[in-house]
Amino acid sequence: MSDERTLDLLEAKIQELRELNKVEGLDLSAEITKLEKKLAKMRTELYANLADWERVRIARNTKRPYALDYIAEIFSGFYELHGDRMSGDDRALLTGLSELDGEKVAVIAQQKGRDPAENKERYFGMVRPQGYRKAIRMMRLAERFGFPIISLIDTPGAYPGLESEENNIGGAIAASINSMIEVSVPTIAVIIGEGGSGGAVAIGAADRLLMLENAICSVISPEGAAAILGKSKERVKEAAAALKLTAPDLLDLGVIDEVIPEPLGGAHKDLQQTASALKESIIRNLGELSQASTDSLLASRFERYRNVGRYSILSG
Amino acid sequence: MPIFKDKQYFRVNLEKEADEALWLRCKSCGELVFKRRVRENNNICPNCGEYFFLTARERVESLIDEETFEDVSKPIVADDPLGFQDEKPYPQRLEEAQEKTGLPSAIILASAKIEQMPVVLGVMEFQFIGGSMGSVMGEQICHGMEEAIRRRCAFILVSSSGGARMQEGAFALLQMVKTTAVRARLAEERLPFISVMTYPTTGGVQASIASLGDIIIAEKGAMIGFAGRRVIKETIAEELPKNFQTDTFAIEHGMIDRVVKREDLRSELATVLRFFQEGRDE
Numbered sequence: 001m002s003d004e005r006t007l008d009l010l011e012a013k014i015q016e017l018r019e020l021n022k023v024e025g026l027d028l029s030a031e032i033t034k035l036e037k038k039l040a041k042m043r044t045e046l047y048a049n050l051a052d053w054e055r056v057r058i059a060r061n062t063k064r065p066y067a068l069d070y071i072a073e074i075f076s077g078f079y080e081l082h083g084d085r086m087s088g089d090d091r092a093l094l095t096g097l098s099e100l101d102g103e104k105v106a107v108i109a110q111q112k113g114r115d116p117a118e119n120k121e122r123y124f125g126m127v128r129p130q131g132y133r134k135a136i137r138m139m140r141l142a143e144r145f146g147f148p149i150i151s152l153i154d155t156p157g158a159y160p161g162l163e164s165e166e167n168n169i170g171g172a173i174a175a176s177i178n179s180m181i182e183v184s185v186p187t188i189a190v191i192i193g194e195g196g197s198g199g200a201v202a203i204g205a206a207d208r209l210l211m212l213e214n215a216i217c218s219v220i221s222p223e224g225a226a227a228i229l230g231k232s233k234e235r236v237k238e239a240a241a242a243l244k245l246t247a248p249d250l251l252d253l254g255v256i257d258e259v260i261p262e263p264l265g266g267a268h269k270d271l272q273q274t275a276s277a278l279k280e281s282i283i284r285n286l287g288e289l290s291q292a293s294t295d296s297l298l299a300s301r302f303e304r305y306r307n308v309g310r311y312s313i314l315s316g
Numbered sequence: 317m318p319i320f321k322d323k324q325y326f327r328v329n330l331e332k333e334a335d336e337a338l339w340l341r342c343k344s345c346g347e348l349v350f351k352r353r354v355r356e357n358n359n360i361c362p363n364c365g366e367y368f369f370l371t372a373r374e375r376v377e378s379l380i381d382e383e384t385f386e387d388v389s390k391p392i393v394a395d396d397p398l399g400f401q402d403e404k405p406y407p408q409r410l411e412e413a414q415e416k417t418g419l420p421s422a423i424i425l426a427s428a429k430i431e432q433m434p435v436v437l438g439v440m441e442f443q444f445i446g447g448s449m450g451s452v453m454g455e456q457i458c459h460g461m462e463e464a465i466r467r468r469c470a471f472i473l474v475s476s477s478g479g480a481r482m483q484e485g486a487f488a489l490l491q492m493v494k495t496t497a498v499r500a501r502l503a504e505e506r507l508p509f510i511s512v513m514t515y516p517t518t519g520g521v522q523a524s525i526a527s528l529g530d531i532i533i534a535e536k537g538a539m540i541g542f543a544g545r546r547v548i549k550e551t552i553a554e555e556l557p558k559n560f561q562t563d564t565f566a567i568e569h570g571m572i573d574r575v576v577k578r579e580d581l582r583s584e585l586a587t588v589l590r591f592f593q594e595g596r597d598e
Contacts (some may be wrong), residue, residue, distance in 0.1 A: 158523075160543030160551050165561060168571045170523035170542035177496045177524060196544070198481070198492065198523040204494040219489045219520075221481050224547065228482065229402045244398045244485050253397060255486045305497040306458065308490045309451030310397040313390075 007056055010039050037111040047264050050214075053237040055246045056222060058214040059193050061158075063268040065275070067094065067109035067152040070192060073275035074282070075100050078107065081141075083134060087167065090131030092122045092155065093203075094229035095138035100150070101283050102247070106142035108135050108203050109152040111195070125194070129172035132202050137178045144312040148186040151203045156221065158199030173202040180205035181305070186297060188282055188291035190260070191215040191247075192267075207301050208285045209255070212215065212274065217255075218245035255308075258285070328373070328387045328424050344368055352497070358579050367537055367578055370514075371417070372424045372441035375474055379582050380428035380437065388436065389425035390459050394452045395591060400483040409483065413444045421452040423461045427467065431586035433593055439474040442516075447477035449521050450484040454491030457525060458498040465505050470589055474512040475526040478544075479519015482596040492524035499528050508592040510585065513572065515539050518561075529535040531588055532572040 011134050014035050021028045050058075058064070075098040083089040094109045110127060113119030135151075142149050158169050158284040180187060180203065189206035195217030211217065220228070229239070244250070247259045259280050260274075267274040289297065340351050350596025352359065352371075358378050359368040370378065375430035376385065400406040414420060422444035426437045438460045440447040457473065464471040480488040502509055514523070516539035523542050526532075534540060541561035548554060559565045563575045576584045 044490040099331065156544065160548045162548070162554050162556055162560070165541050165543070165548075165565075168527075168569060170518075171527040171571055173542070174492075174496065174525070174527035178500065178528060181493065181497050181500055182413075197489065198520050201489055201492055202523075206497070214336055217486055217489075219485055220482050225482055227546075227550075239402075242398065242400055242402065243482075250486055254454050255490065264321045302497055302501075305490070308494050309454055309487050310395040310484070311392045311451045311455060312395055313392050315391065 052239040058266040059216045067111045074279040084130040088130040093127045093131030106147040106149045125155045128159045129167040132172040132176040136179045138177045139183045151189040153191045153200045154193035155199045159197035176202040210258045216245045323471045364489045372439040375439045384429040386427045388427045408485040417444045423453045425456045433589045434469040437472045440476045442476040448481035450481035450488045454494045456494045461498045461502045470508040472510045475517040477521040495525040534572045534578045538563045
């Protein structure tokens with residue numbers, strides 16, 4: 001079974017042949033066409049039946065587009081607003097004002113780093129209490145001026161560390177969920193990469209919950225689940241499958257509303273294509289939500305979350 | 317697949333004692349102590365003052381007025397929506413937890429009185445899969461708050477939980493939102509919610525409903541926090557202070573209102589309830 005690296009190698013080889021093909025007297029077109037067909041076939045086979053663990057790897061792929069990449073493609077401008085007005089400015093959770101299709105919106109976005117320096121600044125996308133407090137600030141601002149909220153989720157989880165605990169990370173997440181529930185403007189959350197546990201839910205309690213095709217959302221990382229169960233780290237693949245964390249799984253379970261398609265191989269293969277599908281979906285969902293009165297918006301949101309869960313009713 | 321399908325759903329009976337032993341050995345002082353004396357003493361060792369672990373049943377008994385217990389839980393049991401299996405299937409894990417605790421789920425939900433004041437009281441059972449919050453616990457907590465609204469009384473939640481129940485995946489995660497949504501209704505109704513954090517109150521429970529109390533009281537000896545020591549060590553290898561995530565840590569960092577000894581918990585709850593009840597037009 002070929003993996004993504006084999007495909008990348010083959011693609012590079014084809015590119016070399018294309019270069020050689022430009023040399024006069026060499027005609028490699030037939031060869032190139034043959035290899036291109038082969039590559040397409042291999043790619044389809046690899047991604048058609050992606051194992052859950054493969055999706056986890058795509059969701060975490062460092063080449064994957066991050067929030068700011070989509071923001072640049074989808075919104076007109078992003079006027080970033082910094083700081084929680086209390087203790088700092090979390091660089092793993094960004095907030096700002098923007099326009100989408102001519103409509104003013106408030107954006108809340110989790111952002112990972114591209115290189116070691118940026119990752120140091122952004123804590124690998126792990127949000128600290130000041131990040132959630134900044135998000136709450138943004139929700140209040142959005143409510144005051146009637147801007148819908150678009151939240152882009154991409155975090156391995158809230159930052160687990162002494163600093164976080166000293167500043168009550170759990171309390172900050174709880175307060176953020178509470179604000180999401182109470183805010184009287186339409187809210188759309190999109191999981192674009194990793195939806196890691198409470199750190200994702202904090203800004204995910206929206207009227208619509210969308211997911212990119214290769215994004216994941218889980219109560220615990222597959223590594224964490226494997227560790228709790230006393231299994232060796234090699235058993236993470238099993239854990240990934242057991243947790244039902246992929247977008248198609250979560251759509252089947254009725255947890256999310258929509259899966260936004262990605263190009264074969266993942267969003268990083270074609271940012272524009274992914275961004276345009278994402279944009280279409282957000283605009284369409286926002287259009288639907290904007291039809292409702294504030295009262296019915298809040299009532300539907302309450303019903304949605306009041307009824308979430310699976311259990312059996314017994315008579316006795 | 318519902319668990320207990322062929323069994324009669326049982327209401328919680330406070331009189332039922334699972335363990336018939338007459339004597340207990342205190343882990344702290346090593347003395348053999350007469351179990352009835354320990355029970356009568358709030359599960360505190362009469363010899364050295366060490367706290368024995370309280371089951372949810374014992375916790376309820378220690379807090380409420382005698383003969384006022386009424387099980388108001390919904391007759392529901394867990395499903396296995398993911399078909400989750402690790403070294404044993406989730407339904408088997410549930411059944412074992414039910415056998416061990418004599419409870420249908422990880423929470424007892426009761427209507428009762430504390431010093432003659434009516435309350436709806438939810439108490440988590442840590443011995444039931446770590447008191448983890450899945451769909452059933454989320455539903456019972458919501459049902460409890462709605463019951464408090466119907467009865468125009470306060471809601472008290474005593475947490476003892478490792479967090480969201482892994483075996484129920486995203487459904488467990490979303491119970492954080494569900495309980496928060498209903499908690500907002502309780503607030504609209506101006507009915508008090510007292511959150512009591514005991515050993516341990518962590519993860520998705522601490523990061524949602526337990527942290528949203530009008531008043532948050534921690535029992536002395538509680539453990540309070542979001543991420544466990546193991547996770548923190550594995551992720552960032554940070555040295556942690558000795559009192560990390562203890563009651564003193566939580567109060568020093570402004571996470572809770574008060575730390576209360578087990579033997580004083582009932583009277584403290586009564587004090588708070590009385591304050592909120594007096595002068596309220598009903």
